[in-house]
Amino acid sequence: MWKRALDRAGVREPRLRRDYAKQRRAARRYRTAEYAAARLLLPASLLPHVVTAVAFMHDTDERIDRGTPDERVAALAEWDGLVRKAFAEGDSGLPVLRCLVRTSERHPDVRAHVEEFLRGCEREVAWRTIADDEELERYVREYCLPALMLTACLFAPGDGEARTAFTDGCHRLIRAMQRIDFLEDLPEDVRAGRVGVPADAVARHGADLTRPGAALGRLVEEQADRAAADLAAVSLADVVAPSYRPFVRALVGVQHLRLDAMRRAGASLATRTSGPPAPAAALLLLRETAARARRAPGAGPRRLSGK
Structure with missing residues (x-):
C-alpha cells in the first residue's frame, strides 16, 4: 500500500521515496491512532503528504521544546533559516525538509501554512x-x-x-x-x-x-x-x-x-x-x-x- 501511495502522490525518485518513508515512521510514532486513521481512510495519493506535514510539525516541536527560553528562541531562529533555505533552493540536507518542499510543490497551500506555523512558534517558545x-x-x-x-x-x-x-x-x-x-x-x-x-x-x-x-x-x-x-x-x-x-x-x-x-x-x-x-x-x-x-x-x- 505504501509504495502505491508514493506512486499516486507522484514521488518516484528513489531518494525521495526513502525520505518519505522516514516521515511515515516518524508520524506513526508521534500519533499512532491518527496515523492509522490516515493510512486506512485517506486517498492513497494524499497519505505521503499528510505524514510529511505531521512529521515536519513534530520535528519542529522537538527542536524548539528543549532548553532555556533563550536556547529555544535560538533553536527556532536556526530552524526557520533552514526551512526558508530549503524552499529557496528547492532542496535540503534534511529528509523532512526535502519532503516538505516536494509536498508544497504538489499542494501550494502548504507553503503559506508553513509560514504561519513558524510565526506561531514564536508564541510556543515564549510561554x-x-x-x-x-x-x-x-x-x-x-x-x-x-x-x-x-x-x-x-x-x-x-x-x-x-x-x-x-x-x-x-x-x-x-x-x-x-x-x-x-x-x-x-x-x-x-x-x-x-x-x-x-x-x-x-x-x-x-x-x-x-x-x-x-x-x-x-x-x-x-x-x-x-x-x-x-x-x-x-x-x-x-x-x-x-x-x-x-x-x-x-x-x-x-x-x-x-x-x-x-x-x-x-x-x-x-x-x-x-x-x-x-x-x-x-x-x-x-x-x-x-x-x-x-x-x-x-x-x-x-x-x-x-x-
Missing part, C-alpha cells in the same frame, strides 16, 4: 504558563491552529464559505485537542515547569497538580467538559469532500476516545498519562473503513450467503 482561557485561546489561534492546518489544508474545501466553516471546525477541534493534551501530559509538563492547564482554573479548584486528589479531579472534569463542548460543535465531515469524510469522522472520534479516557483517569493524571484505548480505537477505524468500502466506486450490494 511558561497559561493564565486563563483567554490566553489559551490566543495560544490555540496563533500556534495550535496553524499546526493543524499544515495537514488539514490538504483536504480543505475550495469553496470560500465551506472553507470558512472548515477552518472554524478545525479551530474548535484543535482547541479541544489542546486541552486534552495539556492534561494527558500533566506529569511531564509539571516536571518541565511548563503547565498548560489554565492557572486560574487550577487556583479556582485549589488543585495540587503533583498528586491525585478531589480538587484535581474537579479540575479535570471541568476541562473535560470544555473540551467536550468544542468537540460537540465540530461538523467538519459536513463540509469536506465525501472521500475525506471517513477520515475526518475517525479523527474526531479518536478525540472523543481520548476525552473519555481522560475522564476515567481523573485525578490519577497527576501521576500517569492517558490515551485512547487501543481496542476502541481499532473498532472505530474498522467501522469507518467498512463505511468507506461500501461507498467506494463500484461497490455493489453485498450478497447474503444464506448461512
